Amino acid sequence: MSSDNLTEPATPVPSNDLLETALNAGLAAAFGEDQTPGGWSRPPLLRADPSEFDPSVQPPPLDVRCGSDDRYELLGEIARGGMGVVLKARDPDLGRDLAFKVVREEYAAHPQILQRFVEEAQIGGQLQHPGIVPIYDLGRLASGQPYFAMKLVKGRTLDDLLQERISPADERVRYVHNFLQVCQTMAYAHSKGVIHRDLKPANVMVGAFGEVLVMDWGLAKVLPKGADDAAAGCPAPEARPTVIHVPHENETASGSVMGTPAFMPPEQASGEIDKLDERADVFGLGAILCVILTGHPPFIDRLPLLTHVVKMREQLAAAYARLDDSGADAELVDLCKKCLSFDRDARPRNSSELVAAITGYITGVESRAEQERLVRAAAEARADQAVHTQREAEGRALKERKLRKMQLAFTGCACCLVVSLILGMWWDERREDQMRQERHDAAVKHQRLVDEKEAEEGKRRQLLEDQRDRKERRHQEITRLAEALSRARPRLDRTSPHPVEAVDTPPPVDYSAFRILDDRRIVDLRDWDQGKGAVTMTRRIRLMKISDADTLWFAGRTTGTSLIFRCVSPNPQTARLVVPREKERVDTQLMKASYLGVDVRDVPLNQEFEIQTVGTYWCSLQSPADWWFGVIGYRGGLRVSMLVLFPKHLPYTNDSRDALRVARPGEETAVAFTGEKTIYESQDRTWFYWEIPEPQHNHVYKFYWTW
Amino acid sequence: MPTADLTCWTMIREAAAGDPAARDRFARVYQPIVAAYLAARWHRRDADDAVQDVFVECFRDRGALASADPTRGFRAFLLGVVRNVARRHEATRKSPAALPPGLPADDTGPAQAFDRAWARALMREAAHAQEEAATTEPAVRRVQLLRMRFQDGLPIRDIATRWKVDAARLHHEYATARQEFRLALRKVVAFHNPAASAADVERECLDLLAALGN
Numbered sequence: 001m002s003s004d005n006l007t008e009p010a011t012p013v014p015s016n017d018l019l020e021t022a023l024n025a026g027l028a029a030a031f032g033e034d035q036t037p038g039g040w041s042r043p044p045l046l047r048a049d050p051s052e053f054d055p056s057v058q059p060p061p062l063d064v065r066c067g068s069d070d071r072y073e074l075l076g077e078i079a080r081g082g083m084g085v086v087l088k089a090r091d092p093d094l095g096r097d098l099a100f101k102v103v104r105e106e107y108a109a110h111p112q113i114l115q116r117f118v119e120e121a122q123i124g125g126q127l128q129h130p131g132i133v134p135i136y137d138l139g140r141l142a143s144g145q146p147y148f149a150m151k152l153v154k155g156r157t158l159d160d161l162l163q164e165r166i167s168p169a170d171e172r173v174r175y176v177h178n179f180l181q182v183c184q185t186m187a188y189a190h191s192k193g194v195i196h197r198d199l200k201p202a203n204v205m206v207g208a209f210g211e212v213l214v215m216d217w218g219l220a221k222v223l224p225k226g227a228d229d230a231a232a233g234c235p236a237p238e239a240r241p242t243v244i245h246v247p248h249e250n251e252t253a254s255g256s257v258m259g260t261p262a263f264m265p266p267e268q269a270s271g272e273i274d275k276l277d278e279r280a281d282v283f284g285l286g287a288i289l290c291v292i293l294t295g296h297p298p299f300i301d302r303l304p305l306l307t308h309v310v311k312m313r314e315q316l317a318a319a320y321a322r323l324d325d326s327g328a329d330a331e332l333v334d335l336c337k338k339c340l341s342f343d344r345d346a347r348p349r350n351s352s353e354l355v356a357a358i359t360g361y362i363t364g365v366e367s368r369a370e371q372e373r374l375v376r377a378a379a380e381a382r383a384d385q386a387v388h389t390q391r392e393a394e395g396r397a398l399k400e401r402k403l404r405k406m407q408l409a410f411t412g413c414a415c416c417l418v419v420s421l422i423l424g425m426w427w428d429e430r431r432e433d434q435m436r437q438e439r440h441d442a443a444v445k446h447q448r449l450v451d452e453k454e455a456e457e458g459k460r461r462q463l464l465e466d467q468r469d470r471k472e473r474r475h476q477e478i479t480r481l482a483e484a485l486s487r488a489r490p491r492l493d494r495t496s497p498h499p500v501e502a503v504d505t506p507p508p509v510d511y512s513a514f515r516i517l518d519d520r521r522i523v524d525l526r527d528w529d530q531g532k533g534a535v536t537m538t539r540r541i542r543l544m545k546i547s548d549a550d551t552l553w554f555a556g557r558t559t560g561t562s563l564i565f566r567c568v569s570p571n572p573q574t575a576r577l578v579v580p581r582e583k584e585r586v587d588t589q590l591m592k593a594s595y596l597g598v599d600v601r602d603v604p605l606n607q608e609f610e611i612q613t614v615g616t617y618w619c620s621l622q623s624p625a626d627w628w629f630g631v632i633g634y635r636g637g638l639r640v641s642m643l644v645l646f647p648k649h650l651p652y653t654n655d656s657r658d659a660l661r662v663a664r665p666g667e668e669t670a671v672a673f674t675g676e677k678t679i680y681e682s683q684d685r686t687w688f689y690w691e692i693p694e695p696q697h698n699h700v701y702k703f704y705w706t707w
Numbered sequence: 708m709p710t711a712d713l714t715c716w717t718m719i720r721e722a723a724a725g726d727p728a729a730r731d732r733f734a735r736v737y738q739p740i741v742a743a744y745l746a747a748r749w750h751r752r753d754a755d756d757a758v759q760d761v762f763v764e765c766f767r768d769r770g771a772l773a774s775a776d777p778t779r780g781f782r783a784f785l786l787g788v789v790r791n792v793a794r795r796h797e798a799t800r801k802s803p804a805a806l807p808p809g810l811p812a813d814d815t816g817p818a819q820a821f822d823r824a825w826a827r828a829l830m831r832e833a834a835h836a837q838e839e840a841a842t843t844e845p846a847v848r849r850v851q852l853l854r855m856r857f858q859d860g861l862p863i864r865d866i867a868t869r870w871k872v873d874a875a876r877l878h879h880e881y882a883t884a885r886q887e888f889r890l891a892l893r894k895v896v897a898f899h900n901p902a903a904s905a906a907d908v909e910r911e912c913l914d915l916l917a918a919l920g921n
Contacts, residue, residue, distance in 0.1 A: 023885060023918030026892065029827045029919050030834035031857040074750045538859075 008221045071137075072149060075098060083113055083218055089149060091136075096138060102147040114146060120218045121148035123194055131185030133205075133213050134273060153215070154208050156585040156699050158182075158288070159201035168295040169327055173365070175292045176332070178204070180358045181212035183285055187351035189214075190278045193223045199284030200263040201291050262297040263285055263287040266312050266342050278350035285354055286339020293332065294322040298340050313342055314632070331361050339350065394543055439453070460660035469677065478643065478680050482687040490536045493564040493616040498596070500577045506555070507595050508577055513549035516634035518542040523644045528621060529650060534560075535617045538568075542610045550601045554613055557584060560620030568612035574599035630663075630702040633695030641691035642703055651685035652705035659705060660690050665698040673701065714901040716783040723766040728795065735764070736828055738895040741789050743824030747817035748793055760792045761785075778902035780911070782825055786818070793817075819918075829899070833892040849884035856881070 028474055032141040075088040078099060090102035095446050101121075106114040118138070125148075126134035137149040158178060165171065189196065196203075197219040205213045264467050265283035267275045299312070319340060323333045341347045348354050522538040539554075556563050567575035576597045583590040596613055603609050621627055631640045646652055652659075656679060661670035675693075680689040692701055721729035764771045771788045790903045834853075841847045855861050863881055867874040889912070896911045897903065903911065 019913070019916075020885075020917070022913065023889065024918045025855060025919040026826075026830045026833075027857045027888060028884065030888065072750070597908035702728045 007293070017428045018378070029620060030346050053687065072098075072100060080104070081218075082218070083107055086119060087154065089701045091149075092436075097152045099133075099150050099152045100147060102141065102145055102151065105145075116218060117148075118146055120220065123145075123220045123222065124150065124217045124342050127189055127192060127194060127217075129188045130211065131181055131188070131213055132217075153205045153213055153560045155205045155211070155213075155233070157202050158204035158206055158212075159291075162201055162291055162295070164527065168293060172292065172328065176289075176358070176362065177283070178206060178212050179289055179353065180293055182214060182288065183351050183355045183358055185212070185214045186281055186285060187355050189220075190281065190350045190352065193219050194540070195223060195276065195278055196284065197221055197268065197280060198260055198263075199281055199288060200297075201288055202260075204288070221276065226288050232647040255532075262299045264299070265344065266309070267344055275344070277344075279344040279347045281351060282339050282347045282349075282354060283341075284343070285351065286336050289332075289336045290319055290323065290340060293326045293328045293336060294319070296322060299641075315344055315550065316340060329361070329365070331364070335361065338646045339586075347543050372701065442694060457593050466530045474678070475680050478689045479682075482643060482645065482682065483687070485522065485524070485643070486686070490527060491614070491616075492527060492534045492536065493614070494618075496564050496577045497566055497572065498575045498577045500579060500587060501580050503578050504581055506580045506584070506593060507551075507553045507597060509553045509555045509595070511552070511634055513545060513547040514552065515544045515546050515636050517544060517638050518624060519631060519634070521631065521640075521642045523642060525621075525650075526645055527648045528647070528650075531622065532619060535620055536614060540610060540614065542608060545600060545603050545605050547605070550599065551571075551597045552600050552611070553578075554596045554598070555593060556596070556615050556617075557586055557593045558617045559589060559591055559622065559626050561591060561592075561618045563594045563620075564616045565594050566614045566616075567598055568614060570603070570609060570611060571599060627706060628702045628704045631695070632700055632702045633692075633699045633701065634699050635697040639691065640692050640695045640701060643687060644703060644705070646686045646688075646705075647687055648684070650707055652688060654704065654706040656681050656688065659688065659703055659706060661702050663702060670700070671703050708786055714777070715899045716775075716777045716901065719765060719772060719781075722774060731919045733765075734904065736832060737785060738762075740821060740824040740828050744789050744821040745793060746818050747820030757796050760796070762790045764788050764792055780900040780903065782899060785825075786821055789821070826918040829895050829915055830892070830919070833888060836895055837888050837891040842889075845880070846887070847886065849880055852877070852881055853884050853888065871884070878912045 011362050021131070071093065072089040072091055075090055075097075077085060078088050079086045084101050084103050087102065088097060090097050101117075119137050121138045124132060125138065128134070133150050133153055135150045136149055138146070140146050145478040164617065181201075184648075185201070186196065194217075195215060196214065198216060199214070201217045203214065205215050208212065211491070215693070216496050260271065263284050265276075265280045268280055268283075290296070290298050296319075300318075320337050323336055326333065333454060339347055339354065348357065369378050377700050407570075518541065520540045524536045524538075527533050528535050553566065556565055566572070578595040578597060580595075584593045585591075594615075596615075598611055598613075629642060629644065631642060633640065658672060660671040660673045660677060660679070662675075663670040676693055678689075678691040678693075681687065688705070690703060695701060718729050718732060722733045738758060741758050745757050764789060765785075766772070768839050771784075771791075834850075836848050837853075839852075841850050852866065855866050856863065861869075863877055864874050865875040870877070892912050893905075893908050896915070897906050900908065900911060
């Protein structure tokens, strides 16, 4: 296709007028307001409120402007009536649910039904009252069927509520109030020249919040402007011909049936349409009140045809009887009877009169109830006062009893408190004394312990000082002795002053008859010389004879040339020297031996005495292995000591700490002595003194030196 | 503005290929039409899911577009797609299918709604094309004239008074503007009917205008 083809169509086109008209529609769609569904809502259908000077509601012509159904979302069927179907719908733009009423399909082609349907919507739309369901919109479906949208009333019909009662007397006041609201609604409608013509409990909805709405205005009729207008010659509206069918006693029939037989006034049942006015609705209201009071409508049996007037009167009489037996207030019963009068002139003229009557009744009932309430309240107040007085007296007595009990309890508590305080103070005092005594005892004990400790410490210090003093004195004594001895020259015996006897068998050396108390020896090496000279050893032994003994033998051995023993005390004249002919073997050496026998026959038993001997060892200690002197420990001996004097020109050289050794019995080798001992020595190492306070039996304590 | 070598099919293919401009135009032009059909069919307006499914059906690989006949008009193709999607939704209960009692069971009403929406959409496309083609001041002035006439509802005489021009001369401009609109409409229709002859395009234009008049 080329663009040239677009400018000049080759095919014949419609006439210019037709084309221009169609083009106008196209231009309107192109440049006009966007009416696609995706746009916003079309302007709402507004209706002007009728003023008081406007004529009463008039039925509009059938060719009303109808809206489009595409605004609403239909959700499903709620109810189905004689002419129409009520659907639940939703308005998405306003976000609210609403009722959507359409004509039943089978009546969609019925002009009269459609006319009535539109009238219902328009009458309902013009009646603005809280007791009438508001009509929101009137329009046509895509199929052309008219519909109208109205408020979705959430509640139950009065008929349902009344039928649920067990007895007609149940909640009668509540339903009378509902009835008053229905009357007020109808009074408004009557004031607008509209009659309902199908009033019954099933057409009254009681909302969830107590609102009462008159429904189903499908049979509503717009009356002429009124008697004044009629008198002025205004033409009466065309009365539609009505043929009464009676399909069901409580159901509004479709088609041309007007009303519900069980609640229908006689003139309506008789087809006297031209006589229908507000009093027809008054009859319907009376019928509703009849159901409220008795539980049944005025006409229970099938409604008689218009020719059976007598039978209708009979049924009304039966309804009157039921009303009389209902137990309701006579005022209410009379009003209901008046509404249900066969003769319409006997009924209240319109709903406003009914409203006034019901209001007066309710006011009277409430006034009486208020009066009764006041009387009851006064009686209750008096009774309450009496009860209050009695309770007050009881309360006072109870209070006094409580007070006495409290006083008693308080006194008891106070006494207990005082006693407790006294006991507590006494206990505290006693406990304080005990603690004080305990503290004192503890202090005394502590002081005693301290004193004792100090005394012991003093003793110990004193002991140490004494010991130190003794040692010091002993040291001085030994020093003086050594110095004294150093100044003197020793006596070197070449021959024995005692008789000498050579023997083959040496005498026994046995100390068992004696107890050795002290054994002191002085070894003088100042005259020793290599290959010559002599060494002297002075021995002073203090002992006690504990059993009989004649001679105490002292043995001496030497590796030198000779050993001369001399007894200094106690009696040198009785001493004798015995020399074995054979040398004696001591360890591995053969040594010359000498035995000094001291006569102790004259020594008394158990008395201390002292023996002093001096031995001169010629040419001894020639080998360094012989450079030692030893002392044997005696049984029960107390102390052994030895003072060794060295030549000034030949002082000992070894360490004095290694000088003292001990050889245990049966052992040849001497080891360092670690027991208690006392050692003194001169600084020039010319004398050495050692002392062992408690020598052990048969242990040989040896002093070694070196040059 | 559509040109002779660009058809709705190329535009749809470009949209399916992800071209943002093509997608924007597709949605602007066809979304109201699809929504109008579905709203008429289901008596509800919030059929967004189904509208979206129609577009997905057009764009997806080996979807409706794969079996479409580009020599035919796009209106029939789009109506077929949206009808199939609607039926699929009704079968799977994704959208309510229940019609209120007394309503026709076929979709004659929705089809009419589709046709009206289609016609409105193409008229607006034509107005858009005319506006885009108006590059001279007189042409812009003529578009403005149509807008005041059909949007504001002003008579030519009043517009002439307002613009302080001669009414007869403005009538002449008005006739020219209408001719320009018709030309733009033919182009838009040709855009949607690539294989149509000039006579077919003119007939389609008349059908669209008639649909608006119904």
